[in-house]
Amino acid sequence: MARSENxxxxxxxxxxxxxxxxxxxxxxxxxxxxxxxxxQLVVRARYWSVDPAMRGWVNTAPNYSPPxxxxxxxxxxxVGEVVESNSPAHPAGAIVTGLFGWQSxxxxxxxxxxxxVEERDLPISLALGVLGLNGVTAYFGMAEICAPKAGETxxxxxGAGAVGSLAGQIARQAGARAVAVAGGAEKxxxxxxxxxxxxxxxxxxxDVAAALAAACPDGVDGYFDxxxxxxxxxxxxxxxxxxxxxxxxxxxxxxxxxxxxxPRVQRHLLVKRARMQGFLxxxxxxxxxxxxxxxxxxxxAGRLVYREHVLAGIEAAPGAIAMLYAGENRGKLLIEVx
Amino acid sequence: MARSENxxxxxxxxxxxxxxxxxxxxxxxxxxxxxxxxxQLVVRARYWSVDPAMRGWVNTAPNYSPPxxxxxxxxxxxVGEVVESNSPAHPAGAIVTGLFGWQSxxxxxxxxxxxxVEERDLPISLALGVLGLNGVTAYFGMAEICAPKAGETxxxxxGAGAVGSLAGQIARQAGARAVAVAGGAEKxxxxxxxxxxxxxxxxxxxDVAAALAAACPDGVDGYFDxxxxxxxxxxxxxxxxxxxxxxxxxxxxxxxxxxxxxPRVQRHLLVKRARMQGFLxxxxxxxxxxxxxxxxxxxxAGRLVYREHVLAGIEAAPGAIAMLYAGENRGKLLIEVx
Numbered sequence: 001m002a003r004s005e006n007x008x009x010x011x012x013x014x015x016x017x018x019x020x021x022x023x024x025x026x027x028x029x030x031x032x033x034x035x036x037x038x039x040q041l042v043v044r045a046r047y048w049s050v051d052p053a054m055r056g057w058v059n060t061a062p063n064y065s066p067p068x069x070x071x072x073x074x075x076x077x078x079v080g081e082v083v084e085s086n087s088p089a090h091p092a093g094a095i096v097t098g099l100f101g102w103q104s105x106x107x108x109x110x111x112x113x114x115x116x117v118e119e120r121d122l123p124i125s126l127a128l129g130v131l132g133l134n135g136v137t138a139y140f141g142m143a144e145i146c147a148p149k150a151g152e153t154x155x156x157x158x159g160a161g162a163v164g165s166l167a168g169q170i171a172r173q174a175g176a177r178a179v180a181v182a183g184g185a186e187k188x189x190x191x192x193x194x195x196x197x198x199x200x201x202x203x204x205x206x207d208v209a210a211a212l213a214a215a216c217p218d219g220v221d222g223y224f225d226x227x228x229x230x231x232x233x234x235x236x237x238x239x240x241x242x243x244x245x246x247x248x249x250x251x252x253x254x255x256x257x258x259x260x261x262x263p264r265v266q267r268h269l270l271v272k273r274a275r276m277q278g279f280l281x282x283x284x285x286x287x288x289x290x291x292x293x294x295x296x297x298x299x300x301a302g303r304l305v306y307r308e309h310v311l312a313g314i315e316a317a318p319g320a321i322a323m324l325y326a327g328e329n330r331g332k333l334l335i336e337v338x
Numbered sequence: 339m340a341r342s343e344n345x346x347x348x349x350x351x352x353x354x355x356x357x358x359x360x361x362x363x364x365x366x367x368x369x370x371x372x373x374x375x376x377x378q379l380v381v382r383a384r385y386w387s388v389d390p391a392m393r394g395w396v397n398t399a400p401n402y403s404p405p406x407x408x409x410x411x412x413x414x415x416x417v418g419e420v421v422e423s424n425s426p427a428h429p430a431g432a433i434v435t436g437l438f439g440w441q442s443x444x445x446x447x448x449x450x451x452x453x454x455v456e457e458r459d460l461p462i463s464l465a466l467g468v469l470g471l472n473g474v475t476a477y478f479g480m481a482e483i484c485a486p487k488a489g490e491t492x493x494x495x496x497g498a499g500a501v502g503s504l505a506g507q508i509a510r511q512a513g514a515r516a517v518a519v520a521g522g523a524e525k526x527x528x529x530x531x532x533x534x535x536x537x538x539x540x541x542x543x544x545d546v547a548a549a550l551a552a553a554c555p556d557g558v559d560g561y562f563d564x565x566x567x568x569x570x571x572x573x574x575x576x577x578x579x580x581x582x583x584x585x586x587x588x589x590x591x592x593x594x595x596x597x598x599x600x601p602r603v604q605r606h607l608l609v610k611r612a613r614m615q616g617f618l619x620x621x622x623x624x625x626x627x628x629x630x631x632x633x634x635x636x637x638x639a640g641r642l643v644y645r646e647h648v649l650a651g652i653e654a655a656p657g658a659i660a661m662l663y664a665g666e667n668r669g670k671l672l673i674e675v676x
Binding site for chain 2: 225228232247248249250253256259260261262263264265266267269270271272274275276278279280283
């Protein structure tokens with residue numbers, strides 16, 4: 001690496017988007033690395049994460065967290081190595097994850113570290129994917145909220161995605177049939193042949209409602225949703241009595257101003273005595289250890305299949321969110337920080 | 339009573355409605371009482387119930403149960419006295435409830451009896467209200483699904499209604515603040531002054547969203563919904579993190595063909611990590627005894643306030659469902675069978 005390790009290369013939110021942020025909303029800059037104060041550490045990023053939630057972070061619609069101010073480093077999850085530290089719990093050489101932002105050298109408080117990565121036998125990029133937020137999101141959304149039982153049928157609306165592909169595998173490990181909905185023949189083949197789904201429905205082809213009815217003859221007992229659009233509307237028509245729906249994301253809606261309309265769900269929930277629940281993996285933070293240990297064990301045993309799509313260099317970051325929303329990635333989307 | 343006790347006076351579904359059934363959809367007739375076969379009993383109805391669910395029972399939209407066939411006795415809950423019996427568990431003189439229909443003399447199998455009314459010290463009409471389906475609906479929807487804790491705020495969308503007025507009282511017994519939404523100044527006064535709500539909002543007057551925000555400054559932790567319309571849309575904007583929504587009915591929607599649109603709820607559920615759950619009291623059937631014992635105890639102690647609106651005679655039945663949907667009743671709507 002010929003890069004100066006005294007410079008913090010950053011991706012800044014340059015302009016507030018409405019809807020999906022593109023390259024025009026970001027700018028690159030370089031600043032001196034901020035020396036760590038008492039209790040602080042400097043993390044040299046190795047990988048940045050690209051997540052659907054990032055769209056929400058730059059918009060002003062109601063969200064979990066305040067929007068990223070224009071002019072600030074783009075909020076993002078990252079994994080990297082501690083290169084300088086005033087925190088005894090995070091010595092130099094440790095691998096840590098956290099919301100360190102799209103910057104090469106993040107100077108952060110110890111409390112900003114989400115996790116000290118202990119499974120050093122596995123690739124560190126996994127700490128942003130199957131052993132990171134994607135993993136725990138799939139784990140708690142599927143195992144806790146959809147809670148499939150053997151013989152039940154679950155549908156995952158982004159079945160070939162970074163979270164959805166895990167959710168399907170967790171459902172199948174519980175003995176359920178898993179049906180993926182994905183965009184395009186390639187992703188459907190990936191869902192079936194690589195991620196082990198029992199069936200995959202291409203929402204870009206033909207009648208999704210009819211395909212769902214055919215794939216779920218006894219109805220849908222669990223639905224792990226990342227879309228909140230026409231796919232969900234079709235799934236709601238197929239619910240079984242007692243169905244559980246985990247709302248993980250709303251990727252099918254590009255803009256919440258004005259608030260979009262859709263078929264009212266209440267009567268489906270009433271007639272089927274079904275439950276729809278939004279969740280945020282961070283609400284389960286104190287149980288992350290349990291989830292990550294289980295997922296790492298599955299990964300080591302070869303029972304957890306995953307794909308990564310790695311973009312090279314920080315110049316790839318500004319276009320990465322739009323790429324994710326266009327469905328152009330082929331696995332968990334990461335940026336390798338040069 | 340000058341009525342012949344050999345005649346079964348019935349209210350028949352004469353024509354299938356779309357939407358709310360009115361007098362034009364029913365007809366009265368008289369038939370000989372059917373003698374009870376082995377294991378059967380004859381119930382002489384004393385009160386018939388008028389419930390929001392009856393609209394669904396005569397429409398062909400997806401529902402819990404198949405629609406009432408045209409020409410059949412209207413499906414309805416009733417309470418009455420056993421006058422002839424081949425069922426040892428239900429001797430003559432017993433008071434029983436069940437889905438006996440709008441007929442004066444129902445000849446039914448023992449299995450069709452929902453409950454043998456044991457609290458003979460209380461008025462038997464209560465078996466159709468606070469000690470019947472209304473009571474258990476409020477009990478399980480509020481105590482189990484909304485599950486309010488002390489200091490939380492719950493909203494009940496038909497706060498002065500037969501179920502809603504109980505739901506509010508159950509919430510207050512748990513230490514929560516209870517806010518009613520009701521139609522008109524009279525019902526709001528009833529909610530506050532008789533049923534003990536901390537606040538009541540008249541949805542026919544002014545800005546419901548603003549009134550909700552003012553009445554629920556810390557957000558809505560529990561929402562017991564009977565409407566599924568603009569009131570619910572306004573409540574969704576005020577959810578607190580971790581909110582629980584019980585879907586009990588959809589009275590604001592008069593017709594589900596075509597399926598109505600509304601603001602998509604998923605993002606509210608996601609951002610607030612909230613849960614929306616449809617329920618049907620009968621799914622808790624094996625726990626009815628627990629609920630009714632608790633409610634009867636509250637009623638005897640004077641801690642349970644209720645109102646009944648009793649229509650006299652079977653001729654009142656055909657117009658009663660429309661009356662209920664027009665909000666013209668002043669308490670649990672019943673028909674006293676002459």
